[in-house]
Amino acid sequence: MRMNHDRADTDRAARxxxxxxxxxxxxxxxxxxxxxxxxxxxxxxxxxxxxMADHLEHLSLExxxxxxxxxxxxxxxxxxxxxxxxxxxDVLENLDVDVAAQIIAEMAPDDAADVLDDLDEGxxxxxxxxxxxxxxxxxxxLLNFDPDSAAGAMxxxxxxxxxxxxxxxxIAHIRSEMEDKESPYYGYVVDHRDVLVGxxxxxxxxxxxxxxxxGDAVAEQAVISVLYDADxxxxxxxxxxYNFLALPVVDYDGHIMGVVTYDDIMDIMHExxxxxxxGMVGADPEESVDTPWRESVRGRLPWLLINLVNxxxxxxxxxxxxxxxxxxxxxxxxxxxxxxQAGNTGQQALAVMIRQLATDRFDHKKAWLAVLREAKxxxxxxxxMAVTTFFGAWCFTKNxxxxxxxxxxxxxxxxxxxxxxxxxxxxFRAVGRDPAHASSIFLTTITDGAGFFIFLGLAxxxxx
Amino acid sequence: MRMNHDRADTDRAARxxxxxxxxxxxxxxxxxxxxxxxxxxxxxxxxxxxxMADHLEHLSLExxxxxxxxxxxxxxxxxxxxxxxxxxxDVLENLDVDVAAQIIAEMAPDDAADVLDDLDEGxxxxxxxxxxxxxxxxxxxLLNFDPDSAAGAMxxxxxxxxxxxxxxxxIAHIRSEMEDKESPYYGYVVDHRDVLVGxxxxxxxxxxxxxxxxGDAVAEQAVISVLYDADxxxxxxxxxxYNFLALPVVDYDGHIMGVVTYDDIMDIMHExxxxxxxGMVGADPEESVDTPWRESVRGRLPWLLINLVNxxxxxxxxxxxxxxxxxxxxxxxxxxxxxxQAGNTGQQALAVMIRQLATDRFDHKKAWLAVLREAKxxxxxxxxMAVTTFFGAWCFTKNxxxxxxxxxxxxxxxxxxxxxxxxxxxxFRAVGRDPAHASSIFLTTITDGAGFFIFLGLAxxxxx
Numbered sequence: 001m002r003m004n005h006d007r008a009d010t011d012r013a014a015r016x017x018x019x020x021x022x023x024x025x026x027x028x029x030x031x032x033x034x035x036x037x038x039x040x041x042x043x044x045x046x047x048x049x050x051x052m053a054d055h056l057e058h059l060s061l062e063x064x065x066x067x068x069x070x071x072x073x074x075x076x077x078x079x080x081x082x083x084x085x086x087x088x089x090d091v092l093e094n095l096d097v098d099v100a101a102q103i104i105a106e107m108a109p110d111d112a113a114d115v116l117d118d119l120d121e122g123x124x125x126x127x128x129x130x131x132x133x134x135x136x137x138x139x140x141x142l143l144n145f146d147p148d149s150a151a152g153a154m155x156x157x158x159x160x161x162x163x164x165x166x167x168x169x170x171i172a173h174i175r176s177e178m179e180d181k182e183s184p185y186y187g188y189v190v191d192h193r194d195v196l197v198g199x200x201x202x203x204x205x206x207x208x209x210x211x212x213x214x215g216d217a218v219a220e221q222a223v224i225s226v227l228y229d230a231d232x233x234x235x236x237x238x239x240x241x242y243n244f245l246a247l248p249v250v251d252y253d254g255h256i257m258g259v260v261t262y263d264d265i266m267d268i269m270h271e272x273x274x275x276x277x278x279g280m281v282g283a284d285p286e287e288s289v290d291t292p293w294r295e296s297v298r299g300r301l302p303w304l305l306i307n308l309v310n311x312x313x314x315x316x317x318x319x320x321x322x323x324x325x326x327x328x329x330x331x332x333x334x335x336x337x338x339x340x341q342a343g344n345t346g347q348q349a350l351a352v353m354i355r356q357l358a359t360d361r362f363d364h365k366k367a368w369l370a371v372l373r374e375a376k377x378x379x380x381x382x383x384x385m386a387v388t389t390f391f392g393a394w395c396f397t398k399n400x401x402x403x404x405x406x407x408x409x410x411x412x413x414x415x416x417x418x419x420x421x422x423x424x425x426x427x428f429r430a431v432g433r434d435p436a437h438a439s440s441i442f443l444t445t446i447t448d449g450a451g452f453f454i455f456l457g458l459a460x461x462x463x464x
Numbered sequence: 465m466r467m468n469h470d471r472a473d474t475d476r477a478a479r480x481x482x483x484x485x486x487x488x489x490x491x492x493x494x495x496x497x498x499x500x501x502x503x504x505x506x507x508x509x510x511x512x513x514x515x516m517a518d519h520l521e522h523l524s525l526e527x528x529x530x531x532x533x534x535x536x537x538x539x540x541x542x543x544x545x546x547x548x549x550x551x552x553x554d555v556l557e558n559l560d561v562d563v564a565a566q567i568i569a570e571m572a573p574d575d576a577a578d579v580l581d582d583l584d585e586g587x588x589x590x591x592x593x594x595x596x597x598x599x600x601x602x603x604x605x606l607l608n609f610d611p612d613s614a615a616g617a618m619x620x621x622x623x624x625x626x627x628x629x630x631x632x633x634x635i636a637h638i639r640s641e642m643e644d645k646e647s648p649y650y651g652y653v654v655d656h657r658d659v660l661v662g663x664x665x666x667x668x669x670x671x672x673x674x675x676x677x678x679g680d681a682v683a684e685q686a687v688i689s690v691l692y693d694a695d696x697x698x699x700x701x702x703x704x705x706y707n708f709l710a711l712p713v714v715d716y717d718g719h720i721m722g723v724v725t726y727d728d729i730m731d732i733m734h735e736x737x738x739x740x741x742x743g744m745v746g747a748d749p750e751e752s753v754d755t756p757w758r759e760s761v762r763g764r765l766p767w768l769l770i771n772l773v774n775x776x777x778x779x780x781x782x783x784x785x786x787x788x789x790x791x792x793x794x795x796x797x798x799x800x801x802x803x804x805q806a807g808n809t810g811q812q813a814l815a816v817m818i819r820q821l822a823t824d825r826f827d828h829k830k831a832w833l834a835v836l837r838e839a840k841x842x843x844x845x846x847x848x849m850a851v852t853t854f855f856g857a858w859c860f861t862k863n864x865x866x867x868x869x870x871x872x873x874x875x876x877x878x879x880x881x882x883x884x885x886x887x888x889x890x891x892f893r894a895v896g897r898d899p900a901h902a903s904s905i906f907l908t909t910i911t912d913g914a915g916f917f918i919f920l921g922l923a924x925x926x927x928x
Contacts, residue, residue, distance in 0.1 A: 048706055178670055178671065179667075185666070202649070202666060203642050203649075206639050207642065240731070242514055243727035243730075245709070245726075262709075262726050263704070265730070266726070266730065269733050269734065270823070273737030273740075273822075277740065277744075280741075281808065281811040281812050281814075283816060289820050289834035289837060293841050293844075296837075297841050297844045301845055304809065307805060308801070311804040312801065312856075314801075315801050318796060319797045325789065326793040329790040329793070332795075333782045333783045335800075336775065336782065336800055336803065337772070339800065340771065340778070341772060341775060343908075344745065344768060348745050348764050348767075351742045351747055352747060352751055352752065352753060354741065355737070356753050377757050377764065381764060381765055385768060385769075385772060388769075440811065441808065444808075448800065452800075
């Protein structure tokens with residue numbers, strides 16, 4: 001953890017924080033891309049490292065390497081921090097180690113740690129070996145934290161204010177530190193043991209009566225912070241709940257370890273939303289179109305296998321009624337409609353519940369009321385569908401009993417689907433699993449199996 | 465659009481912006497809740513309006529009304545801004561109009577507009593009628609913008625800097641305006657015609673050489689802004705891409721109309737992620753567990769009906785082969801497994817693609833390469849599953865041809881599912897539809913229909 005730096009280090013940090021896209025207007029800062037590498041004749045100018053990163057992602061690996069090697073190191077650091085994880089890894093593994101190490105050294109510690117985290121052990125140690133001892137120690141320290149924890153997303157460069165400073169001294173101090181820090185608009189008030197006792201924004205300080213002692217200004221505060229080992233979702237929830245620019249990360253003794261800034265939270269929110277959607281259908285939560293397809297195959301196959309086993313279970317239900325179907329093949333025609341409809345109903349409930357859990361503000365009572373709500377919806381929509389399909393199946397098969405069987409099984413299965421879709425995420429969470437992961441696969445097993453069983457069961461009882 | 469206020473108005477704006485949860489540390493600001501309303505004996509204290517809102521959401525409507533009526537108006541305004549949409553509407557419709565109008569007047573214009581937008585015409589006009597002319601005009605103005613556009617999410621209270629100011633004057637001006645503004649850390653540099661020519665952060669200004677002219681400081685800038693009628697997703701994409709605290713919203717002549725701040729963008733990101741997930745399975749994109757269940761029924765029924773029609777289509781495919789099934793009921797047992805597996809494969813592709821489109825940085829070439837990627841994944845996973853099911857079905861049915869039919873149809877359907885899942889969002893986007901909406905329903909129709917057709921078709925050809 002780096003709270004103070006020697007001068008040289010600070011300079012580097014300063015440039016790196018700027019190049020790393022700190023919360024700032026940025027437009028004044030232009031990166032020009034070396035002509036020789038752009039492929040086309042003209043040299044390109046980018047207002048922001050993020051744009052440079054976008055451009056790099058469209059180049060071949062060779063051109064990416066060439067461009068980064070020729071760029072000013074601080075610009076390369078900025079671009080690297082904004083590159084897609086997979087691309088960044090390829091680049092770092094193919095850059096000369098020394099150049100790579102220089103770029104890493106330029107990056108904001110949290111961004112550097114994120115990139116290094118994706119590298120294989122060997123490359124990582126080789127790179128860390130080329131950094132200054134202090135630098136590599138800090139990065140190893142950050143790399144030890146769970147990437148999904150608050151500490152895994154935190155930036156260690158924060159502005160600390162002693163309790164005894166006046167607001168004027170505090171403003172002066174912030175002004176002097178501002179250039180080096182990613183979150184320059186908050187000062188964190190600590191006592192002599194570095195325990196966090198309050199937070200003051202530049203706005204608070206500018207509006208405070210001159211001469212006020214910082215300690216007094218925060219005397220009334222109940223500081224909102226997150227424990228370093230909390231899930232990063234919790235940090236995201238807190239920050240967006242309170243609309244903070246940055247959320248302090250503390251250890252169990254209340255010592256400030258760093259901050260998670262709003263821009264990192266935005267990335268976390270996006271990643272977690274993807275994780276929910278992808279996880280729901282059994283893809284790797286971190287998969288994107290940039291994931292190497294072989295990796296995706298490895299990630300998806302296990303869930304496809306589980307899905308195969310599950311659908312074999314539903315199939316075995318149908319097998320129980322093979323005789324019934326042999327007598328009336330029409331049942332095989334209508335059977336999938338029941339399962340499909342209930343599956344869709346369940347997925348609607350599932351999606352609503354998963355998104356609700358994503359907000360992290362959902363107590364038990366409210367949760368089960370939500371399941372009850374889904375049951376009501378399932379019953380009413382089920383009733384509607386039952387009536388529709390009753391007449392549909394009746395007219396189609398000229399057999400009223402088939403219509404009745406269709407209607408009855410559809411109503412039951414849709415209600416079951418709604419309740420299952422609503423409760424699966426809650427059950428998963430209760431047993432400590434990710435509420436979203438593979439939920440859709442388990443839901444389909446239930447709605448298919450039950451749908452087939454009820455439909456064919458009723459048919460066996462009433463039709464023959 | 466309100467750029468300057470008379471004093472009284474500024475005071476109100478100032479309190480309202482604070483009460484509305486501007487980006488700030490907040491801990492120093494405590495709201496105490498009137499005892500008589502808390503239900504339990506003690507008076508509650510909240511560090512933040514968002515906490516007050518959470519508490520209110522757990523109370524009965526009567527207690528909510530009572531609490532808001534007794535609270536200091538500015539606190540009520542802050543809490544109301546953080547309340548869930550449906551709750552806020554109930555409250556406003558049941559509060560005495562005068563009290564409601566006072567609270568609305570206290571709120572930040574963008575928050576007030578959001579709440580009023582959910583009210584029915586009658587209540588809205590009645591409330592607007594009680595406000596000052598200037599106030600109601602501004603709100604009517606904001607209400608005219610599409611809520612899904614950048615302007616629909618913008619805050620009109622921005623700090624403007626004339627080109628001719630020095631940085632020192634600029635800092636002094638920002639300091640004087642700071643209290644009134646939701647985004648107090650950026651100054652927007654405009655020429656004499658209010659055309660936006662640059663953006664300077666408080667950090668930029670504090671680090672700039674004293675005496676520098678603001679106009680010169682931004683001379684090099686290529687200002688990044690969003691058009692007022694752009695989709696709010698675009699604003700969200702730009703702000704999170706550049707890690708800005710606020711993104712200026714401009715008209716077609718480049719005049720600044722307001723800003724969208726990072727805290728609103730976080731809400732937008734969360735809402736859009738929910739919209740994708742809910743829309744995918746045909747639920748109302750804005751549905752949550754707080755949506756009245758009758759409303760949800762109305763929202764979901766149409767899609768369930770479409771799903772019913774679609775599954776009837778797949779059923780008609782099975783109907784074509786009724787004879788085949790009559791001869792070999794076992795086919796009805798295995799048939800759903802093919803469709804189910806392909807459906808899951810397709811949903812994995814679908815989820816990956818929808819999340820990719822959510823990032824808003826996805827050109828055509830890359831898009832179709834992503835579909836190719838899914839095709840590869842579908843082929844390899846399909847091959848793996850085909851081999852597995854070949855032996856499975858063979859052993860189970862003692863019929864090698866059935867195994868072959870199963871394997872062949874599974875491979876074809878899984879590849880089709882992968883390609884369909886990958887392309888449906890792109891096709892939807894190309895024809896101007898929401899890429900996510902009901903995509904899963906259409907996908908299932910394809911994988912079910914094709915799965916049944918290929919499986920039963922091959923069976924008819926090869927088994928009999």
